[in-house]
Amino acid sequence: MNTFPSIRIEGGIFSPDLLDQLLAAELPGQKASDFGLPSSRRLTDEIAALFADASQLWEVFQHRLERLPDTDVGTSVTRDSWMLPFLALLGYELRYNPRAYEVDGLTFAVSHRAGEDEEAPPIHIVGYRQELGRLAPTGRPRLAPHSLVQEYLNRTDHVWGIVTNGKTLRLLRDSTNVRKQAYVEFDLQAMIEERRFQDFAALYRLLHRTRLPRGMADAPDCLLEKYFQHSLEQGGRVRDRLRDGVEECIKILANGFLRHPENTELRNRAASSEQPAAS
Template identity: 35%
Template sequence: MQVRSRAVFSTIRTEGSLLPADLLERVAKADKELGGLRPVEDYYLAPGEKLGEAASRSWQRLLGFWSAFKAKKDALLGNEPATTLTRERWLLPLFGELGYGRLVGAAKAVEVGEKSYAISHFWQQTPMHLVGCGVGLDTRTAGVAGAAKMSPHSLVQELLNRSNMYLWGFVSNGLKLRILRNNVSLTRQAFVEFDLESMMEGGVYPDFALLWLLCHQSRVEAEKPEECRLEKWSREARQRGTRALDQLRKGVEEAIACLGRVVGLEILDALKKVENPFAMEYIVEKKK
């Protein structure tokens, strides 16, 4: 079942069942039962430092970076990809605030079989494809590395699907940021998207706080990708959904059984009033 939600967070939407809306709400509310939301042990903050305080400081610093980046972006002429501008003035500072340090560009394209994937950056086993604000995430852009043969989104998604080394990844053009995961479905997309432009321009701090919690370096850190916190949260969402469906199925079965008993009694009562040998035979059989 495909799920799409923009109701709770105005600049965030989730496609598919990767990290559904109810899971995002639990993260935003710091649900202790979810796990992985301790400031010191899970996000590596200083003793006594709160998650909200750390996110707020990052927000304040990034407002300045965004303002400077936007001024440069608005001054661009024509259809420039603006790759260097977007990375240096905005995306690298953003990921720096999320705990990744200063990301270094990939030395070469990743080879999987006979196909190469020109992913711009990596953090350990997490591909992070950062393109310019003049490059669409869902369209090919001629002459732009990492966007010429495939759209940036498709490039990262196909790499995640074909390689056993990578499970989660990020793709961004500075205006939007998406979290992606290996997705077995060939017809339905699955990702979480943050509308960075609307978020920063509208001053939507609550949405940024959730971005900070979901995209922080600690969410993808693990010896094996399948052990990272994002994967644990995604697995919890799937299990929770399965339990809910099981409960719903049980409730429906009980309701049908109850309805069957009621209808059966009404039929027997009606047959008693009918002078028909076949009807009487049916009643006798039901009483056995």
């Protein structure tokens, strides 16, 4: 059973139990003060209030979306009525990028960044009716929204970024040395409409602005990177335990074969192979 039905961790970017560890406050940065709140404030109360606010924003957004013609992908209404205020609930003060970034002779039209600093993490917002994994039908974009942010991360010193169409939000990491896509996907529609508070609490604890770096320089020390490294170490320990378990199983099977009454010849061969060679 999936504990967090509206959240999907793809490509091993985080360990499967990271979300449970976040909710249990077993990882660094999970006190109220770590989110910029008064230490006397109960974090669960804050998250519950924000979930109520997000639900109201979603309802207004859906009403406005319904009024759009079918040919409108909804970029403006998605941005202004939903994603900007929603991300503000998570501590973001987005800045619009008036010009595309230029890297290695290529342009990356990432819509926003996560703060005033020019090196703040990239956040790309597209219309609700634009799929993250497909090229937009108009505008002749070079890359699909997800690929745009991923390639930008891979070609710069940015480590973390966000791409969203308002329905789905993905947290991406630089994957220069990874062959397959790796990201965390939040199904915002299911989270809000199905009242999945636990999923929203996990989103808040993982995606709040204080989790991301301020810019490129502090990216190795941000909380997201610490969670990523924690997952790598945890995965390494799991693999070590699996390897030890496999070795033990092989030994048990081998000893079982050797002890079988009909395997006298096998025992003799094993015994002779253990004899030291004559000098």
